[in-house]
Amino acid sequence: MGAQWHVSAFHARADDRADEDGVIALVRELRARVLFDRGRRPAFRADDGTHVDDQVLDHGAWHFIARRSPDGPPLGYIRLSTPETGELFQSLAFLGAERYAHVLRAEGVAVQDTFEHSRLVVEHRARKLGLGAHLNAVAIGAAHALGAKLMIGTSGTKDGQHVFHERFGFRAVNSTRRYVDRYTEDVVIMVHRPADGAGEYLDLVAEMRDAFPGIASATTEIAPAPEAFTLPDTADRSAWRPTLFDLAHDRSAFAALLSSGRVREVHDTIDAQLDELIRSREPSISFGDEEIAARKVEQLAGVPLQAYGTWAWYPWSGRLVHVLPREEFRLVRTDRNRGKVERPAQRSLLERRVGIVGLSVGNASAVTFALEGIGGAFKLADFDSFGLSNLNRLRAGVHHLGVNKAVITARQLFEIDPHLDVEIFTEGLTEATIGEFFAGLDLVVEECDTPYAKIAVRERARALGIPVVMDCNDRGMLDVERFDLEPDRPLLHGLIGDVTAESVKSLTQQEKVDLILAMVDAGRISPELRASFDELGKTLSSWPQLASGVALGGALTAEAARRALLGADCPSGRFYVDFAELITASANSLADRSPVCGPS
Template structure:
């Protein structure tokens, strides 16, 4: 249906854009018909004949609004028509806002901003609460590179992850872009920044979008990242130019802006938490001390080698690795698939939301690789994501304490897993930085698994929150058994000599809160200091398992120890008994 627009005085400020201005515009005109000047502008617009389509479904929107506000009784026991009429009053055309999209010639009648966003994001609840949604809509997101990046920007806008955006790309839409960009053939030659902004404004005309038509340059990079109240809250970097990739990160790190980058290959996502780690090396240290000046004048082959270093060629799919070596020879550019772009947009948006809402998400390069088609299998119970978060409360001993990991632990955690000596006795090979960050991300996610089987906790001094070691428990999937794992203390840790106490605290939690009956542990048979640690933890020798695991190119025997709940409880200390006896009061949060 269509309402007539209320008349107003002749406008003295509204000037219709020229045909060229309409074709290059990206920002809609938002008009409030309750204001005389805006009502006059609406009249002038209607009289001009410029609107090719007037779309007015305001009654439907108000009805949805009432459902969102009171799902149990949206119409207060009355009729929908009466309830809608009460909201609109006797001048429906003066309610809400009229949005003029000059590039399409559409004039659209919408709810006011707050009500529009409440309805538009209502189906996000309560995966995103209303309070979280409001927080997200106050954030500013920057996107550099609008081939892959345009889908990320559009998905963020769709989910309400960001209310303000900065978009940068110097390029225009070409026919070869249509294998992955949401655009039509009638938009060939249009600037990618304009195209992306239009799509986003058509989702939400109340967004605040800036575009950098010339891309990011030496003259604009500082303004793009911003300063003070105008600083980006998060940067998505998806461009191909080495200088821009490095310079954007240098400025983001200086302003403590986290950076995300989807590689558009095998679901590999880069997360750089410069907001938490202002001294973190760029690209997870893969490019060393390289600066933007160092990559300013790279030729094609040098640029490809640099990009391969950035993304870590070993982790790329064989097809992508091969393609990058043939760009400019037998391939016009590197391959990018629509499915990969859409997957990347989803990963970027999901990660951006979690970062902006303060979830403990560390830097790293997680894979989200889709499975190959095959027989369907049930999801293992230990990885099912539902129910409450299973967090261990702080466990405090005489000389140390145990707590759940948090995002600030990643550097110390990585030092353990990359340490030449410490990993020798953990039953694993020494990791590189990327592997260690991935392992940390997996450990950080343990409280979100149901039922929880793995407990990797931080070891801290009694009055210092810094991670100085780790202690773990692996609950087995049969019986009531668990294995102590991951005992490692950093060199110089103030709690050295008391590692057994970390084991005892976790055993008290296991026998109490987890209702375990048997806990066991093991160590390499050539680790001659560990028997006394096991004895101090209250574990008895059981057996030697021959050549149980292989590290550093050799097979190793493992000596095992165990205890059961009744015998261990009989020699527990008062602090440990307090944990055991308080098991019924330890709520899972």
């Protein structure tokens, strides 16, 4: 499965309600916290803020906990219930006794041969590393080893969990799908017959089945195959802010860093940067080498070249970079903006604070803003970690896998301009953080996936008189809401009626889909996006998006933001830059010209 996981097993006695070794308390808290999913399933958090998932079914069940190292924090969990507690199975409660018995009869299996697996949960930072599949194989392999003739369980459908189980040989029971309030999604009963194999994971399940006797007797980690080996994961996934050194004041700290062994690369091009500074200040002069050298001496004013400006230490890459002081650095960095954005406008933009919510599509906006100098301060919010499937559109590398998207974006902004002011919100935008996030903002870029966040952002922005821009990543649709000019403007141009963020919490899944369609104006979306709605969770794991569309979105939001912040023409509304319409034979501006032939 790629990463080496350390899985421990614990079998709780059915007749003992004591919390043996604290394991049940541990797994209940882990399950509830992951299932709560930052508010997606509110039933798993109590009024006092604790996470709750107490189930009698925990006693008499096998509990499997996964870690990256034996003493590391729990990153995933799954439960396997045996026939001993069959009267407590979740699937029995879901179906009712009569329908449950009918399902077993249809499978030709007795109650005493039926096992239930449930509560597969994986921390966000481990979801893209294959842990879910590994844990599922552990539980299925254990059931096979214990003599199960049938496995049964409930599966959510919102994120394609049922499709995930199908890859292990599970199949949905007809006419059992229904919406469950506790899970805020449709749930379906699925069954698996060990005699039929384990789908595409047959070999892995067989490996876990053979390993189970050793686990059951030792209740410790699953031993790796003889040829397997474990490399320590040494990546720093939390660092995002560089350390800046001014040698006039920080010489001892700078020396300590150099002697620490943490510096992997030193980048010192300060002499060339001074050359650019001098030429950009007086572009009409063609400087000779001697005059440039004299101007540098004048600029340094007696300060040694090595001590001039700022040294930026990037702990996540081990790079130490020497750059000009802030104002000089920015003067040179934005020099070629002139002619389109002049110096006074550049200074005005760098005084602004921009908030960006949702950093998949929003990452393109953030990077474009930083490159153009639209904002000298940023607030970035996203709870999600970067996964392999994000590499089709988010400008990052394989070394960023597992890193929070706000952290990645902050690193990228600081690598463009180490003098920026950046704050990050790695829990995303929540009721607890939204006030702090909006404090001091001049503009918001909203690129969230959830209806609640989209509406909550606009409610707060309207109340504070802050403009909101959004790229839809479909047909080049740019959305602008000038709440700074129109304080009573209806949210999303009135397309969603009087829906509020609070009311969204109680909507059914279908109602949320209908709300999203209203937000994007279903009659104007592309045929491809329209067709994808019915395929989500079936043939598609998530919304289709391309890097070209995301890059275009970064450009569109930057153009709108620059205009709004500078007082240029930028009205509220929706605007389309649709390549399907723009790049056609009829739109070809050279279509009426005859081809020019060269000499024969």
